[in-house]
Amino acid sequence: MKYVKLPKENLDAFVENLKTHGKVYGPVKIGEYYSFQEINNSKEMSLEYSRTMIPPKKFFLKLKERLFTFNEEKGEYKETLEEEKIVVFGIHPCDINALKLMDKIYIDETPDKYYKMRRENAVIVGYGCHPDEYCFCHSLGTNYAADGFDLFLHELKDGFFVRVGSDKGNAIVSEISELIKDVEGSDIEEFRAAERKREKEYTLELNIRGITDMLALAYESEVWKEYADKCFGCGSCNLVCPTCRCYDVVDNVNLNLKSGERLRRLDSCMLRKHGLVAGGLNFRPTRIERLRNRFNCKGSLREDTLNCVGCGRCTVYCPSQIDYVEVLKKVRGEL
């Protein structure tokens, strides 16, 4: 890794430079929530944010998007994907690790062009954070981003300790060589001390050892019914989860009935129609099966790591106050 230092007074000039690499988005406070929004300067951002409601997945897997248009008379399917360069500033380590997980799914042996192109057209600037009472990324090992970013900023008293994570990041750093400095021994010591301190700030713990077996063994457990009775089946937990990526597809026809478009939008496994198959048979007919399915999916190693990064969003934004960590503690028999 290459390390450099960005003095605090140069942050705005740095953001100005980033604008030449695409539209810059950063965490902005809206009411009582945080959201990644387009920004013009660093002052519009709330870099001390806890978590955004909608994770950065929205930049790569759009909440709703057109896949292509079709025209029956011309006999054509036409791709309408447009390239746009963006910079996402201030992503926390859990969300960077979530994007790495999404990459495994969307950029596999049959890559999704929409997702892949957007990932390639984005600059990821990570930002160090401090946990609140809902964060348990520490338990999952996702509280540190070892890679998956172009640049990563850790706050120091008088500047930022910057990790340069890619050639793209390095190119940016070379463009702004007059804004940055070499790191000194005292910067390194300050960074290390801050990381040591941060490790001790976590209050919420989730024991993930053997979690896959614990889930399989609790398949018939009463836990699912207990929480299914509280669950509204609203799907908010899926929408806010940085690793939930189910989508649904619909075709829209124009008035001439000959042309139209195919759309996809984020979907939710907590909704009834997600498990339907031919003849109206439903493999997950009740909320019990759907809730259990969500926890088993999150707690599996299908993509070599658990499908959860411990961001706490599903607990924070559940209208029924279903606590993700509490459910898993019950699954294990700790509660």
Add this chain to the structure above:
Amino acid sequence: MMENVLLPKLAKIVKSEKMTAIERFLQVEVLDKKFAEVFDYQPGQFIEVSIMGVGEAPISTCSIRTKKGVIDLCVRNVGRVTNAIHHLNIGSLIGIRGPYGNGFPMEEMEGSNLLLVAGGLGVAPLRSVLQYALKNRAKYKDITVFYGIRTYDTMLFRDEFYNLLAEGDKLGCKFYLSYEDSKDKQCISLEAEHSERCMCGVVTKLFERIKLSPEDTYAIICGPPIMYRFVVQELTKKQVPPEKIYMTLERRMKCGIGKCGHCIIGDGTSIKYVCKDGPVFTYWDALHTKGMI
């Protein structure tokens, strides 16, 4: 330019024949010559069929490839997309993507007996397995087919299967037929003609008719979900090991390539995408993946 796997490729209907009240046979040919060259598929794989303005549905190949760029499908009319497919004329344009899915391990099964058990529409994907095995006849030992229908009217590929029933042994396979409606006249007369190969009852009854050697037999099952449990029970009684029982599953699919998450099944220890880890799984997979069958 990177390929867009979600963008369908144009194909036209070259054949469309009514098979039963709700099933049609379709032959489809892709338009793009370059794509036709590389478009190939294995038994057990499926394609995504798009009808402009209606949507997309996964449909299994029901034959092996005999002509470049051509694929045979057997479609049951159950809803929006499949209904639209039924109303296509010769020459109509559709979109296709694929082939997708793992397919049956035809090479792994070489040197063994094959027992194909099909119920209803499940015979469509198994027909491609049968065609493959008969084309490569020397590579397999005995080939036995069980096909369960409700009534004569619901029987798919009637001429072809009647032929196999009557002369199957000469053509290289032992073909057995079961029917559920005990009052069905045509079935009764079929049974009278070929009493040793045709009987009334559910498909599992046909197990009474054969001697199965569990040490060198692969079973391949496809049918409605309820059928799997009973067929697997029979096979287990006959000591066919779980890893030699193959079945193909159906789930609602929105992508076919492991992205949309609709076909995910299982528990923490084993999560599977039916579309890309399957749709063909072994009974062993089902034993350690909750909710599979």
